[in-house]
């Protein structure tokens with residue numbers, strides 16, 4: 001070490017060293033620091049470098065470096081040495097900086113000073129060698145990279161799904177006993193499924209237990225977009241926004257799920273969405289978003305936007321919510337309460353809307369068959385159909401790619417009949433269960449390989465998926481084109497459970513209870529959540545949507561579940577408002593009214609229905625809390641959507657026309673205008689499956705109908721199992737359906753197997 005201690009620049013507090021002295025001491029090995037530097041990997045060429053290479057110091061021509069990154073300054077020349085003496089400034093200020101002592105330094109300060117000097121020497125020794133400089137630079141680079149990583153991690157993440165995952169994770173953390181009770185936050189799906197990052201369920205196909213739970217979300221969290229910010233604003237409107245969740249989840253749907261961010265095509269065609277345009281009605285609430293003002297936008301299941309307004313829910317909705325009483329089927333008594341805020345057609349506009357609707361009817365059964373088949377052809381050829389952006393001619397092309405989640409006991413057989421008829425008439429392909437079975441290996445989560453004719457790796461090729469399944473979107477996506485419309489139907493859980501109790505009386509939970517009252521008085525005496533058929537007894541809708549029916553009912557969990565359903569489904573219908581639902585469905589699918597006419601199927605005889613007391617109603621609601629949350633939420637959005645997309649007046653007219661058409665068809669087709677008990681059904685091929693304690697009604701066709709009319713009428717009243725088998729034969733003429741589909745091992749010998757067999761009884765084909 002040099003004899004002169006460090007020189008202190010009183011202004012800057014920088015030590016200054018004579019480079020020459022340091023070099024000399026390094027060369028003779030008199031400086032420990034330099035020795036260390038040269039001994040630790042820098043020995044080779046170190047001395048030489050120091051002696052011969054003027055640049056082997058801090059920077060070429062080294063100088064003094066200021067504290068704030070000033071350019072190096074030339075030091076004073078030192079005559080008599082070959083290498084120019086230079087003033088060397090340390091780059092690591094913290095090691096060298098100190099204040100000029102105003103008073104004699106105490107001992108500790110001197111020690112510190114010595115230590116600093118020692119470190120300085122070492123660093124200098126390292127740094128003076130070329131390898132040393134490389135080493136330091138490399139270390140700094142690593143440090144920099146690590147810092148970047150740390151900073152990135154610390155920033156609130158907008159562009160990764162971890163926020164949602166964290167939230168999902170949180171929902172699993174309390175009160176759940178095992179992994180099976182957890183909400184599974186599936187991983188990301190294959191890229192080829194969607195152009196965006198999505199979640200993918202990771203369930204094993206063999207998992208039959210109903211405690212498993214799947215969030216099939218089409219969320220991805222990314223750069224802020226207008227849609228995303230709309231969703232963000234939406235959060236404030238969610239009354240079930242969990243109080244504990246201060247962080248808002250941001251997300252938006254992948255393009256195929258963003259379809260109805262745009263106004264419904266028919267509506268656009270009518271000019272209803274643009275306030276002030278000649279002939280247009282006043283804008284529906286959500287249209288403000290389309291028009292630019294998104295301040296009150298709310299995004300619904302299909303990504304459609306509507307404004308959350310107090311009172312937009314129908315009076316019936318509040319009845320359901322408050323009393324939980326059965327709602328009258330069909331048209332609500334006073335649905336058009338003038339006190340409600342909704343779009344009101346002006347007198348000049350009413351005829352326009354009416355004319356539009358009438359021309360649909362007058363044109364008869366869907367006029368645009370060519371369009372339909374072209375659409376279908378395109379889909380089958382795998383040509384992506386662009387949805388969401390419509391040219392004038394393309395507006396409202398009938399949709400032919402459809403996923404219907406057939407929720408049990410919610411009028412789903414009637415909806416299925418509508419889909420069967422439409423598909424048959426337009427030669428659409430169905431995703432049938434393997435070997436002509438009638439359920440897609442329910443209650444397992446759906447797997448694409450359960451579908452007859454599915455080939456892994458090939459583009460999805462089926463138009464309609466509508467058989468009973470437990471929903472699992474990533475698998476469903478492998479079967480139907482990405483443009484498919486997803487919809488389902490819900491029922492008041494009170495009536496649903498009453499129906500389920502009778503229909504599934506043979507299941508383990510219900511078989512020992514003499515009545516629903518008895519079951520509900522001590523449910524855990526009868527209900528074993530691990531039983532393979534327990535899902536029929538609790539939160540059946542939740543189960544069918546893929547979630548855990550025994551999961552906890554926290555606000556956060558419910559919120560996430562609703563979000564997941566909204567992200568996957570374009571439309572949620574309500575069986576209590578079946579006719580309104582059909583009008584909404586035909587609007588969404590761009591079908592005409594005749595395509596959604598139906599006769600109620602799978603209805604029970606009144607002798608097997610039980611009236612429910614108020615106390616039982618409350619018990620059912622509490623027992624099926626998750627279903628109740630789903631139902632009340634989508635009942636509300638259902639009416640909001642009607643207000644936004646159709647308006648209540650037009651809805652009223654369309655429902656009236658639908659009923660008139662159905663009454664006309666009943667007069668044409670049916671003996672005695674209505675349904676009859678199973679014993680009275682003369683044509684055995686029209687006899688529905690009788691199951692549990694239920695007496696399921698059917699129809700008798702009129703005699704002497706002409707062939708065409710008879711075919712049309714027969715389709716309307718053919719029960720689900722018979723119709724499915726007939727269509728399967730048509731689609732797979734070489735592979736006749738098996739009477740009993742092969743049961744997977746987990747089902748074999750179990751009660752579920754019995755249920756499935758029961759379900760197949762009555763198949764006449």
Ligand SMILES: Nc1ncnc2c1ncn2[C@@H]1O[C@H](COP(=O)(O)OS(=O)(=O)O)[C@@H](OP(=O)(O)O)[C@H]1O
Pocket residue numbers: 329330407408409410411412413414495499500575576578599600601602603604605
């Ligand atoms: N159009 C219409 N409107 C309202 N309700 C209707 C309609 N069609 C069928 N239903 C009622 O739906 C119940 C049968 O539901 P599902 O067909 O889904 O049952 S199943 O799961 O396929 O077995 C069954 O309910 P219950 O009679 O209470 O059992 C039917 O009466």
